[in-house]
Amino acid sequence: AQSVTQLGSHVSVSEGALVLLRCNYSSSVPPYLFWYVQYPNQGLQLLLKYTTGATLVKGINGFEAEFKKSETSFHLTKPSAHMSDAAEYFCAVSDPGAAGNKLTFGGGTRVLVKP
Amino acid sequence: DVKVTQSSRYLVKRTGEKVFLECVQDMDHENMFWYRQDPGLGLRLIYFSYDVKMKEKGDIPEGYSVSREKKERFSLILESASTNQTSMYLCASSWPGTDTQYFGPGTRLTVL
Numbered sequence: 001a002q003s004v005t006q007l008g009s010h011v012s013v014s015e016g017a018l019v020l021l022r023c024n025y026s027s028s029v030p031p032y033l034f035w036y037v038q039y040p041n042q043g044l045q046l047l048l049k050y051t052t053g054a055t056l057v058k059g060i061n062g063f064e065a066e067f068k069k070s071e072t073s074f075h076l077t078k079p080s081a082h083m084s085d086a087a088e089y090f091c092a093v094s095d096p097g098a099a100g101n102k103l104t105f106g107g108g109t110r111v112l113v114k115p
Numbered sequence: 116d117v118k119v120t121q122s123s124r125y126l127v128k129r130t131g132e133k134v135f136l137e138c139v140q141d142m143d144h145e146n147m148f149w150y151r152q153d154p155g156l157g158l159r160l161i162y163f164s165y166d167v168k169m170k171e172k173g174d175i176p177e178g179y180s181v182s183r184e185k186k187e188r189f190s191l192i193l194e195s196a197s198t199n200q201t202s203m204y205l206c207a208s209s210w211p212g213t214d215t216q217y218f219g220p221g222t223r224l225t226v227l
Contacts, residue, residue, distance in 0.1 A: 006157075073125070105159075107157040
């Protein structure tokens, strides 16, 4: 069975500071990895995903994440936080060989951006 | 753009009522999913469907059932609502062979 751990349920950053959200996973097979963002009162929106190939993945809104197999991690970063980045972020994994393309989500990290 | 809509944004029901949550997608996706979202627990899969009239249990199916009579519509049914089913419910859809899921805005259900 797969599992996802997001360290820190809440993160507070100053506007212009680095955003770092941590995600570690466990999986018996090389997984596909995702970061989704949820703005207030909205559904989830895909930020970026890793399937194969280059381990540094760039997404929307200036976010990027690096897949590190040896550390079973997929941390999300953004060099300079903006007020509009205030949202909840979810890391997720899937088993590429499983039927139905199911995702397993972490508990989420809520980001607060201070002016 | 892919659009996934859910029938209600907010819903209040009483214990024991039968509750229907509807989800419709307009991109001819074959896969559809129902999740519940609770603080600190992230999203947990209730049921999913990879074809019309097909359904598979997710991680927390107890107390729920689903129906998929048409490709674009996936319904979540609470046969007898209980207070511990108070939650945010999210629907999603995807094409087969891809893992990117597209989400609806969610239904916040309160069971009194």
